Amino acid sequence: MKKYIKIEEYLETQSLTKANKNNKITILFCIISILCLTVIIFSLYNIFNWFQDNSKIRKIKSKIDDDINLNKIIGEGEIVNPTDNLNSNYWYYVRFPFYEVNFSILSSKNSDTIAFIHIRNTNVNYPVVQSTNNDYYLSHSFNKEKNNAGWIFMDYRNNIDYLSDNTIIYGHARLDKTLFGSLKNTLSKNWQKNKDNYVIWLSTPKENMLFQIFSIYTIQSEKYYITTDFIDDSSKKLWLSTMKERNIAPIDTPVDTNDKILTLSTCQNNHGGRIVIHARLIKKQIRK
Secondary structure, X not given: OOOOOOHHHHHHHHHHHHHHHHHHHHHHHHHHHHHHHHHHHHHHHHHHHHHHHHHHHHHHHHHHHHHHOOEEEOOOOEEOOOOOOOOOOHHHXXXXXXXXXXXXXHHXXXXXXXXXXXXXXXXXXXXXXXXXXXXXHHOEOOOOOEOOOOOOEEOOOOOOOOOOOEEEEEOOEOOOOOEOHHHHHHHOHHHHOOHHHOEEEEEOOOEEEEEEEEEEEEEEOOOXXXXXXXXXXXXXXXXXXXXXXXXXXXXXXXXXXXXXXXXXXXXXXXXXEEEEEEEEEEEEXXXX
């Protein structure tokens, strides 16, 4: 037997069902809106902090530039591991002058200061620090304040007074080209076609050093290129050969197992990509 309901009851039931659906949609909309608003606020907070961190780094850098006033100095120095090929660019680069750095001022600002690095046609012109680990200066600036921009620092495994087979310097690649952000310049054809760019100046409280770049490339994060010492010459020879094969720049700089290597490493992107530069020591000068 069929059961009949009054039209008023039916309409009331439909109205309640529709109201329940509307309430659920409203609640869902509110939840989504709150989540979106939370994401927007969090993103704006991160963007604000990013600008704040970069601004602090630029101020620190500007003060350092004012205090130390880099000057070129003429000095023969000692050539290192010279090549017999008189047509090699080695002989062109060893004529480059050194830079004089006031380490007394830098050390008074940060006792972790161990070196100063300079690269042509980039913004790399910074004191280099070193800690007991490779984490601290990823999130602390030169004045040791918390800063996600970090600073330029040397691998804790290295010793600046007794160079390893491979000495490694790290730094964040900031989008405003502070710290190692301008190392992206080295990937451009305009930068690479300038012969004078393929040198790195590294000064320490004890000596000035000049390095000749032999490889520039990008790669996913790995441990091989940041090997600091090798068990024997054959291991180092293989490593050097691998690093040279990765090179994307129009250079053919000879290297051998007697060379002391300087490696610069920075982020290329947020997906583990790295920009890597390798250079060999070609000249040094004891500081007075």
